[in-house]
Amino acid sequence: MPRRYDPDRRRRLIDAAIRVVGRDGIAGLSHRAVAAEADVPLGSTTYHFATLEELMVAALRQSNENFGRVLAERLPKDGQGDLAADLAGALGVWLGGDRTGVELEYELYLAALRRPALRPVAAEWTEDATALLARRTDPVTARALLALLDGICLQVLLTGGSYDEEYARAALARLIP
Amino acid sequence: MPRRYDPDRRRRLIDAAIRVVGRDGIAGLSHRAVAAEADVPLGSTTYHFATLEELMVAALRQSNENFGRVLAERLPKDGQGDLAADLAGALGVWLGGDRTGVELEYELYLAALRRPALRPVAAEWTEDATALLARRTDPVTARALLALLDGICLQVLLTGGSYDEEYARAALARLIP
DNA sequence: ATCCCATGTGTACGAGCGTACACAACGCTT
DNA sequence: AAGCGTTGTGTACGCTCGTACACATGGGAT
Secondary structure, three states: OOOOOOOOHHHHHHHHHHHHHHHHOHHHOOHHHHHHHHOOOHHHHHHHOOOHHHHHHHHHHHHHHHHHHHHHHOOOOOOOOOHHHHHHHHHHHHHHOOOHHHHHHHHHHHHHHOOHHHHHHHHHHHHHHHHHHOOOOOHHHHHHHHHHHHHHHHHHHHHOOOOOHHHHHHHHHHHOO | OOOOOOOOHHHHHHHHHHHHHHHHOHHHOOHHHHHHHHOOOHHHHHHHOOOHHHHHHHHHHHHHHHHHHHHHHOOOOOOOOOHHHHHHHHHHHHHHOOOHHHHHHHHHHHHHHOOHHHHHHHHHHHHHHHHHHOOOOOHHHHHHHHHHHHHHHHHHHHHOOOOOHHHHHHHHHHHOO
16 A cells, blocks of 8 residues: 555645535535545544544634635735725625635534534634734724624625625724724 | 324424434434434424425524514613613623523524525524614614624634623624714 | 325335554654 | 554444335325
């Protein structure tokens, strides 16, 4: 059997897990599915991640990093423009084209509702995101903005409705003192 | 075999499904689990609800009705008090004691993210709730308030943090023109 | 009274799952 | 170079699941 001693087998497994969740949702996440997606034997996934929750934790953490990087790009510290407009624009980009990515990230994020093991990672995300927003406003407002962003995004995704950027901008603007 | 011709077998199955989701989460929802919980044979659940999604749709709809009833009680039309305070208070009651109920309702609600069949029901809920809030403010503000409520509630539930009612009241108040 | 069909019941099948475990291979320490 | 522990591999067991299907039953239309 070739491919022994794979140096970053863990990372490849995490990437595969993210692809599986993106395609079939968390309901389709299994050791076997990840093994097939990463093209490794079943035993390898159970060795590196004894529990599916461990795999989810790792996937959510990596997913958060991706999300944070994009948010940081779209929210320069020295931006003197309208913060509400910037945020509404970022949301528009996320929800604009293919929603697979956002759905994936939200599904992992929301999984924390029933899986205490994921909660610290979810808390990490909100803290990091708040810190990012706090570069342009005070921390309390940042938290509120993040909550409203979550709520708006969620309503669009859950109801299958379309995203109204101008409405979002106006609502966000009201939160900024 | 006794108990033939059960007049409201459907309702009993839905109630059982809600109890199952409340106890074990959507991941634990199965025809067999519902059958055991409702004390009916397996074939009966598959007869009334061919798909688990059908069962979820029915459960979410009933769950929404419960939620809406509570919200209507705590939000009298003739209330001349502080709307933001009322909403923050309602959230406090929900998140105060046993969170099992809220977690159950949110889990079903959030399931719409990956299950298009649930989206119309989720959309129904946001419309009904918006209409309820619109008795005390304008429709646009009502929608924004609902989104912020969702966001705050979600952050508390996902991160496992505690609920700060005064913070919520202040944030909600900013949305009211 | 008779018949039909919605409703209820029991059982079986095949698939997918987590888990466990024995064994193989290889780097690292000594 | 020898031994050991980490990493990788293959297989098998027992469980739960959705689904299908044949049969039972009784209410309601005729």
